[in-house]
Amino acid sequence: QKEVEQDPGPLSVPEGAIVSLNCTYSNSAFQYFMWYRQYSRKGPELLMYTYSSGNKEDGRFTAQVDKSSKYISLFIRDSQPSDSATYLCAMSVAGGTSYGKLTFGQGTILTVHP
Amino acid sequence: DGGITQSPKYLFRKEGQNVTLSCEQNLNHDAMYWYRQDPGQGLRLIYYSQIVNDFQKGDIAEGYSVSREKKESFPLTVTSAQKNPTAFYLCASRLQGGYGYTFGSGTRLTVV
Numbered sequence: 001q002k003e004v005e006q007d008p009g010p011l012s013v014p015e016g017a018i019v020s021l022n023c024t025y026s027n028s029a030f031q032y033f034m035w036y037r038q039y040s041r042k043g044p045e046l047l048m049y050t051y052s053s054g055n056k057e058d059g060r061f062t063a064q065v066d067k068s069s070k071y072i073s074l075f076i077r078d079s080q081p082s083d084s085a086t087y088l089c090a091m092s093v094a095g096g097t098s099y100g101k102l103t104f105g106q107g108t109i110l111t112v113h114p
Numbered sequence: 115d116g117g118i119t120q121s122p123k124y125l126f127r128k129e130g131q132n133v134t135l136s137c138e139q140n141l142n143h144d145a146m147y148w149y150r151q152d153p154g155q156g157l158r159l160i161y162y163s164q165i166v167n168d169f170q171k172g173d174i175a176e177g178y179s180v181s182r183e184k185k186e187s188f189p190l191t192v193t194s195a196q197k198n199p200t201a202f203y204l205c206a207s208r209l210q211g212g213y214g215y216t217f218g219s220g221t222r223l224t225v226v
Contacts, residue, residue: 004156006156008154032213034213034214036217041220041222042219042220043118043120043204043206043217043218043219043220044157044204044215044217045217046214046215046216049213049214088156088157092213100145100162100164100208100213101147101159101162101172102147102157102213102215104149104156104157104158105156106154106155106156107154107156
């Protein structure tokens with residue numbers, strides 16, 4: 001079993017829809033949780049960053065972390081065609097020998113249709 | 115502008131050849147990473163380096179080698195021992211004390 005599992009998708013939604021992207025994980029030591037967005041043939045870019053449990057909002061994007069369920073989500077409100085990309089969740093422990101190493105999910109391909 | 119530069123963007127390798135992928139950063143970041151991306155498998159860690167002249171194997175290091183002689187540079191060599199090298203290779207860096215990565219734009223390697 002992989003340490004991080006991400007819903008594979010692909011997801012196809014109409015413009016304006018609310019999108020929910022999810023990841024589960026098995027390592028209870030993960031403390032830092034991130035979402036990256038990757039456009040085709042480009043490197044990933046950091047979209048959202050959360051420490052421990054709770055919610056974080058940035059414009060149309062909301063990241064949620066539920067450490068008790070080992071489950072994280074990214075919500076996109078009023079989705080736009082420009083949101084069409086691959087979304088990757090990533091996680092890291094807080095210290096020790098694995099400090100700074102990110103473990104990534106498989107990625108979900110999202111397409112938003114005009 | 116600060117960032118990470120990967121070159122070349124596209125690379126073709128013949129069977130039995132070694133090839134080197136370049137990664138240079140001017141962000142003054144301490145740690146650098148190499149990931150491999152295959153369809154449906156996300157990013158898998160090949161090698162990483164926290165400081166100059168030191169590096170560690172990641173999850174899929176077999177058939178790859180790296181060096182870290184300068185803080186700014188972390189080249190990856192794909193050797194002939196790597197049996198399935200066709201993939202998208204991503205280099206990343208991280209500031210000491212930070213957790214988010216800055217990624218380069220990647221190199222797509224194809225075996226011909």
